[in-house]
Amino acid sequence: MVPSARVKICGLTRPSDMRAAVEAGAGYVGLVFFEKSPRHLALDTAREVALAAADGVAKVALTVNATDAQLDAICVAVPLDILQLHGSESPARVAAVQARYGLPVMKAVGVAGAEDLATLETYATVADMLLVDAKPPKNGALPGGNGLTFDWRLIAGRQWSRPWMLAGGLTAVNVAMAMEMTGARQVDVSSGVERAPGVKDPDKMQAFVDAAKGNVPCPKT
Numbered sequence: 357m358v359p360s361a362r363v364k365i366c367g368l369t370r371p372s373d374m375r376a377a378v379e380a381g382a383g384y385v386g387l388v389f390f391e392k393s394p395r396h397l398a399l400d401t402a403r404e405v406a407l408a409a410a411d412g413v414a415k416v417a418l419t420v421n422a423t424d425a426q427l428d429a430i431c432v433a434v435p436l437d438i439l440q441l442h443g444s445e446s447p448a449r450v451a452a453v454q455a456r457y458g459l460p461v462m463k464a465v466g467v468a469g470a471e472d473l474a475t476l477e478t479y480a481t482v483a484d485m486l487l488v489d490a491k492p493p494k495n496g497a498l499p500g501g502n503g504l505t506f507d508w509r510l511i512a513g514r515q516w517s518r519p520w521m522l523a524g525g526l527t528a529v530n531v532a533m534a535m536e537m538t539g540a541r542q543v544d545v546s547s548g549v550e551r552a553p554g555v556k557d558p559d560k561m562q563a564f565v566d567a568a569k570g571n572v573p574c575p576k577t
């Protein structure tokens with residue numbers, strides 16, 4: 357049987373992109389609040405994009421080392437279901453955010469080598485969900501959304517005590533292989549379904565969801 361994954365499409369910047377992501381079959385949709393990102397949203401735009409999501413699709417706010425004041429403003433303005441912390445937030449900060457907002461927290465952890473597996477174990481004791489991403493290069497790149505993969509063999513067959521999602525350089529072409537190698541049953545994509553930074557491509561989103569869900573076309577007889 358072909359494995360199937362629940363898909364998060366992150367970095368949606370327009371209501372039309374949100375509708376296309378939902379139509380394609382995304383189960384999670386992500387909004388980026390990080391000013392250096394080409395996917396960054398002002399609060400009023402974020403609200404508009406979030407309101408274009410259908411019921412039952414989990415709306416995720418991605419932040420990077422955000423302060424309480426920044427998170428307060430986001431949570432007041434935008435209807436949300438999950439907070440994604442994609443910076444160097446400590447386990448204590450994860451717990452504080454959970455307590456303050458009463459929303460599930462997904463902690464992103466960058467993986468580049470075996471030493472990063474211990475970090476994942478640490479966050480698995482506190483976060484509601486883990487996002488296992490490629491570690492960003494130290495050259496001023498964004499903390500994520502760089503379209504870079506990591507060596508999936510590092511996490512082959514691993515499970516954590518919390519639900520987890522695979523991210524980093526996924527595309528319609530490589531997602532099935534990534535799922536097979538890692539055992540991931542939730543996957544996250546941003547740049548791999550774009551036509552330009554911050555602009556999603558409906559055909560790429562559909563192709564990605566189909567590949568992640570194992571919706572392969574039947575060969576003609």
Ligand SMILES: O=C(O)c1ccccc1N[C@@H]1O[C@H](COP(=O)(O)O)[C@@H](O)[C@H]1O
Nearest residue numbers: 366393500501502503524525545546547
């Ligand atoms: O997408 C961004 O601009 C971004 C900015 C800051 C932190 C994380 C960001 N994106 C997240 O990175 C991963 C992987 O993205 P990609 O598929 O490799 O482009 C994903 O979780 C995005 O949500």
